[in-house]
Amino acid sequence: MNLSLTLMLQLTILLPLFATAAIAVTGSKPNLREAVTITTSLVVLYCVVNLYQALQAGTSIEVTWWELMPGLEISFVVEPLGMLFALIASFLWIITTIYAIGYMRGHNEDNQTRFFICFALAISAVMALAFSANLFTLFVFYEVLTLSTYPLVTHAGTDKAKQGGRVYLGILLSTSIAFFLLAIILTWIVGGSLEFKAGGVFDANVSPTIAGAILVLFIFGIGKAAIMPFHRWLPAAMVAPTPVSALLHAVAVVKAGVFTVLKVCIFIFGLDLLPKLPTTDFLLHLAAFSVLMASVVAMQQDNLKARLAYSTVSQLGYITIGALLANSSGVIGSSMHIASHAFGKITLFFCAGAILVAAHKSKISEMRGLGYTMPITMAAFFIASLSIIGVPPTGGTWSKWFLLMGTVETGHWVIMATLMLSSLLNIAYLLPIPYHAFFPGKDFTPPTGGIKEAPLPSLIALTITTLGCLIMFIHPQPFYELAKAILTVSGVSHGQ
Template structure:
């Protein structure tokens, strides 16, 4: 099978899966079987791309030419392939988790949820494999639109309000800021194609570089830089599987993926060095990182605490990328994977707690680890990763970031990273301590032990991946380090 065919299948499989999910809506087992098969088939195709040594040398695949000189195209490069691998693997695990969650909580409109999941993954694959800015923008918008029904799934007042924030901020920022940035880039360069090292002319004025960089940074609202962050905690009204995959992996990772991609493939490190915009971006990312952590400390609702933690963790990636040191860029790319598997585990655990014990608040979790040891054990492992402690993957990414900051002589960034680590510990460790070492205050009559088996298997698998990436990080570190050093695989 050719590389071009495999790339196209990355879009076709989840899109076709969505269609067959809708067609099988009357047969629950068949519908869920289609979901699992689609997810497994997508991962198998992406895995084949990883195995093919000629994959990164393949020619772009032209999907359409809406205007002369403007093409919708797919192309493979190391960062996009890594993102596609993470998203496809975690969709497969999340599909298993979602079946247990939706059945355990007797959720309504399950067909719509499964179908929109599949469409969201098709959009995510389009972002990961986008060969130019136009293609990236089209699939970026498709991801927003396909996930809106997931955010508003419950159709109550809170869900509709959260959906308005979600759609308003993400569409407003992309149309009002990202699209003008892309048009401006095309005007300056005559192309929207990605090229490692950047496409902007070397004589572009620093003022223009600064303005463009900030347009991209805020136009990519999915990266959740403050003040364009509020959509993320508001979207926590969605069912937990939605929060887990789309707001710990696909949507937010699409945001920081786009930030890294634009920095490396539109600007390039050479033109950004010494730019005022770069320092402004560093400051904004550092502020978001610390401020979101402080807000997380005050959240009693578990999912909202995790949401603000996500905002903070995303800014690690943006800040590390903006440092521009080879090691910090390595850290940023590794953290895309480390945060994905760690944060999805935390959301899985939150959903398992809700399903088994109907508890949603941090203050209600005393002693719950004794009834749900697998769930809270996985939560504890993921907590290590978020804080940046071994033997979890988050330690590696933060270690690279610290080295990169030291390498570039930016000691204030080291101070920010260390302070944020203490804040992370401040809002995560008390949860784990209370779960295992405090007596349970109240056991509801309807409460039982662990959540359904499929949910426990899924959260155990992602917690295991958090450990695996620490002990065997070679593939991801190789991709990340080549990007940081300006090479290709």
């Protein structure tokens, strides 16, 4: 075992944790404080990229921290699905930090040091969750992520922020304790193991009824995946500052949810067992309902962040559907959608924050003609919208293609129709925003003040993520190869 690689694996988790102390110490000097955050995020990305290269070379990297009892330990391993999640989160931490500097200063936010401390804590939890070697480790850091993001959700300190935080914490903790923890205990009793294994932990003689019931507990218990009716925490969390909404609710928190769903479906149940369970079809159709209903609700929202929040609920349903389809195309589509949705949705949230800072507007009905004063922001919004819809030349094209192929291969025509209808609804609730920004109508009087974009750091960040949406269409291979490797690790070949 290469010692430096095991050290790098641990540093991806520990560095953001250590950074919290340095951020606290340098809190009175904003430039130094943010330099600490950016430097830490760059080093974490460096470690993750090195681990990625080692994984590509076939190196096995794992480490155990603590064994509570035989079979119950805090341990980490580098594997393709966790690597995909870690690459996205570590890269977007850097970009979101750059964005947050412009946003927090431009908006004159209070408690900026606390903000960056909690941000680093959350990233530490995300890295630990991504590289978890078993359900016990994953559950521990799943809960740490919930608790570390609560102060970010309630950052403003207003009654509205506190109420949003209560809903956020209430739903995520109650689903975890009532369903997720129970599902883990039953998995331990029935399957005899909490390790993530190729083909799953249940033997061939397991009762489909019992395994099906455990699957329902998992899907309902993983509240961060925001399947209806356990989705209200996500719109409630939109009271948070936009950088929080951007990374934690477009990447870290919600993606931790669907990442966990994928891990459970592939490595706890296995792709052979899933289609045989009596509850799989019910959960597939529940996820499809979530996709469609959230899209309909999104259309009715005039607040931009609320519309984007319900859009996220819908898009997370796509990933859950791909996992439950239990075939190679579904897994590839879900895995790639984690990446394409992350870049598309974080860009849309960046744009929403830029509009709030520069134009002081949060309602869509007030954004007509905004393209005259914020052309870069609104062009970015348009490109990111195309990625969420899933059309060329953006990265969302590929993930939605594979998800549709997954429904064709399994003959789930209702699910296929739902995904296609949802994409049409995406067009209806996203594209009118940039259209009316650039083509406000003859009765609109163009402003005379000239271009007034958000602060430069925020503008740089949203430009980078917009380019990411385009690059993922032209060069999707890294994410596709990782997605294929997930199938190889799980013992399934592409095309099966």
